[in-house]
Amino acid sequence: MRCMTESEMYEVDRKSAEDYLLPTTVLMENAGRALADGLKSKLSKEMRICVVTGPGNNGGDGYVLARTLLNEGYAVEVLETVTEAEMSTDEQLYRQIYLKYQGTLTKVDDVDVAAYLVDKDIIVDALFGIGLTGRVRAPFDQWIETINQSGKCVISLDVPSGVSSVAADDLLAIRANHTFIIEAPKPSLFIEATRPFYGEVTVVSIGLPKKELLQSSLTVWQQEDVKQTLQKREPFSHKGNYVHLLVIGGSAFMPGSVKLTSTGAYRTGAGLVTVMTSEEALPMLANGLNEVMYQPLEPEALTDEALAKYDVIACGMGLSETAAGRALLSRVLETKKPLVIDASGLNLLSEDLSRLERRQALTVLTPHPKEMARLSGLSVAAIKRQPFRVVADFAKAHQVYLVLKGAMTLSASPSGEININTTGNSGLSKGGSGDLLTGMVASRVLSDDTPLAGISNAVFLHGLAADLAVSDRHSSYDLTATEVSDYLGRSFQAVLRKNIQASINIK
Numbered sequence: 407m408r409c410m411t412e413s414e415m416y417e418v419d420r421k422s423a424e425d426y427l428l429p430t431t432v433l434m435e436n437a438g439r440a441l442a443d444g445l446k447s448k449l450s451k452e453m454r455i456c457v458v459t460g461p462g463n464n465g466g467d468g469y470v471l472a473r474t475l476l477n478e479g480y481a482v483e484v485l486e487t488v489t490e491a492e493m494s495t496d497e498q499l500y501r502q503i504y505l506k507y508q509g510t511l512t513k514v515d516d517v518d519v520a521a522y523l524v525d526k527d528i529i530v531d532a533l534f535g536i537g538l539t540g541r542v543r544a545p546f547d548q549w550i551e552t553i554n555q556s557g558k559c560v561i562s563l564d565v566p567s568g569v570s571s572v573a574a575d576d577l578l579a580i581r582a583n584h585t586f587i588i589e590a591p592k593p594s595l596f597i598e599a600t601r602p603f604y605g606e607v608t609v610v611s612i613g614l615p616k617k618e619l620l621q622s623s624l625t626v627w628q629q630e631d632v633k634q635t636l637q638k639r640e641p642f643s644h645k646g647n648y649v650h651l652l653v654i655g656g657s658a659f660m661p662g663s664v665k666l667t668s669t670g671a672y673r674t675g676a677g678l679v680t681v682m683t684s685e686e687a688l689p690m691l692a693n694g695l696n697e698v699m700y701q702p703l704e705p706e707a708l709t710d711e712a713l714a715k716y717d718v719i720a721c722g723m724g725l726s727e728t729a730a731g732r733a734l735l736s737r738v739l740e741t742k743k744p745l746v747i748d749a750s751g752l753n754l755l756s757e758d759l760s761r762l763e764r765r766q767a768l769t770v771l772t773p774h775p776k777e778m779a780r781l782s783g784l785s786v787a788a789i790k791r792q793p794f795r796v797v798a799d800f801a802k803a804h805q806v807y808l809v810l811k812g813a814m815t816l817s818a819s820p821s822g823e824i825n826i827n828t829t830g831n832s833g834l835s836k837g838g839s840g841d842l843l844t845g846m847v848a849s850r851v852l853s854d855d856t857p858l859a860g861i862s863n864a865v866f867l868h869g870l871a872a873d874l875a876v877s878d879r880h881s882s883y884d885l886t887a888t889e890v891s892d893y894l895g896r897s898f899q900a901v902l903r904k905n906i907q908a909s910i911n912i913k
């Protein structure tokens with residue numbers, strides 16, 4: 407499923423009108439009817455429904471929805487917040503049609519809004535859609551506050567009014583119980599500050615040309631995408647057909663990190679895993695990691711000749727941030743091997759990003775927001791406000807694959823394409839989860855249809871393993887990264903065999 411920015415959505419709108427000759431009023435009729443159809447599952451004929459309309463086409467959708475429900479015998483009325491002259495042309499038309507159907511219309515200035523809403527059961531929010539810029543201005547702000555304080559069930563059309571893709575610090579928006587999204591979710595659905603305003607979500611189609619919707623560079627990565635892009639394992643294959651991963655990291659005080667990375671790699675399909683780690687960590691690792699081979703941690707050993715047998719290197723987990731660690735990372739960056747860098751490796755890399763420009767092979771960086779702040783020089787707050795832009799800009803500027811980890815992990819390609827992940831839960835907010843993911847990413851990045859698909863598959867399966875664990879024997883409190891790795895088998899099974907609903911509705 408695609409995710410579309412507001413400007414991409416307007417572009418599809420423009421094309422459908424100009425190139426496909428679809429009148430905008432037809433789209434509005436389709437939108438209002440599709441939204442009404444979606445909403446009906448929540449309604450009964452006894453409920454009193456109030457549609458609150460604003461100045462734009464979102465309000466127009468509201469009038470179509472109100473007329474559709476009225477015509478089917480629902481108890482619906484409209485509360486309008488602007489004069490007819492202040493409405494968009496299409497909205498004016500549908501307001502008139504609503505009146506021809508003898509719809510009831512109340513002007514916001516004629517009533518005490520809070521008192522007016524008291525006997526309503528459902529409030530439909532058609533105040534603002536994707537055309538909102540900046541914070542909601544007066545007098546609309548007071549109605550949003552009144553609706554939020556009403557305690558009623560609020561259903562938003564397209565987006566909760568007040569939410570836009572750049573989350574303001576003093577965001578004022580409708581807190582919806584449910585949002586019916588038109589055609590494709592907008593980035594704000596996946597941003598920490600704006601996600602809670604949406605409530606439950608349903609995406610409805612209004613007949614925009616699919617071909618144009620597919621032009622978007624943002625994809626919500628789902629089960630069918632994993633299924634389609636995951637490399638097949640052939641019956642006559644041998645370990646050499648799959649990646650040989652070199653894991654570099656692990657210090658005396660953090661031996662478990664590379665253990666998790668190696669386990670993640672093997673459990674995600676790698677053919678061979680070799681660990682290069684400190685002498686102190688080695689005995690702790692060797693005990694229990696039967697499938698892994700070992701090498702001492704020495705920068706001199708990282709010659710192109712010695713590295714020829716490896717397909718990909720994962721570096722940085724549990725690496726000490728000392729002169730030795732620094733020298734090791736520098737050497738690794740100079741190699742011509744595909745590389746996944748995580749944790750301390752990212753911190754050491756932040757000291758000199760120009761080394762990325764000199765790389766001759768694929769590079770994947772897997773930062774959490776704090777590591778991203780070090781890499782980009784931006785604050786964590788700035789990254790969280792506009793994660794899509796930050797991720798795309800950084801990936802393009804440095805020509806890397808970038809995985810910004812979090813509740814909604816974003817994986818970007820050097821061309822700025824972004825896949826959004828929606829699996830996973832707060833059971834993953836613990837030390838070790840990222841180490842496990844690094845091994846999974848390294849194991850898939852060269853194996854699946856494209857590097858971005860491989861990375862996104864790893865992120866999806868990692869989150870799904872955690873979701874399956876908490877729906878089975880665990881909770882988000884007790885889950886550990888080791889247990890997440892134990893559920894990777896179930897995660898693969900679920901993706902390959904069953905049609906699970908691992909979509910935006912999971913959260």
Ligand SMILES: NC(=O)C1=CN([C@@H]2O[C@H](COP(=O)(O)OP(=O)(O)OC[C@H]3O[C@@H](n4cnc5c(N)ncnc54)[C@H](O)[C@@H]3O)[C@@H](O)[C@H]2O)[C@@H](O)CC1
Pocket residue numbers: 415418419433434437460461462463464465466467494533534535536537538539540541542543544546563564565588589612614
């Ligand atoms: N392709 C699509 O997605 C379609 C979208 N439609 C609907 O059209 C909506 C977009 O319509 P519009 O472009 O008219 O935009 P909106 O309905 O979001 O409203 C824009 C209006 O809000 C005002 N406004 C903007 N920022 C404000 C602020 N901070 N405070 C107060 N007022 C502010 C503007 O002056 C303008 O009058 C979508 O969200 C959707 O509901 C459908 O009607 C048909 C097709």
Ligand SMILES: Nc1ncnc2c1ncn2[C@@H]1O[C@H](COP(=O)(O)OP(=O)(O)O)[C@@H](O)[C@H]1O
Pocket residue numbers: 749773774811812813814815829830831832833834835836837838839840841843868869
């Ligand atoms: N609340 C959450 N919901 C979903 N996934 C989460 C959540 N918290 C953390 N994760 C995932 O867990 C992993 C944590 O990685 P990281 O912060 O690097 O941990 P570590 O310190 O163990 O390396 C990431 O893949 C992240 O997306």
Ligand SMILES: [K+]
Pocket residue numbers: 464531532533534535562563564565566567
């Ligand atoms: K709305």
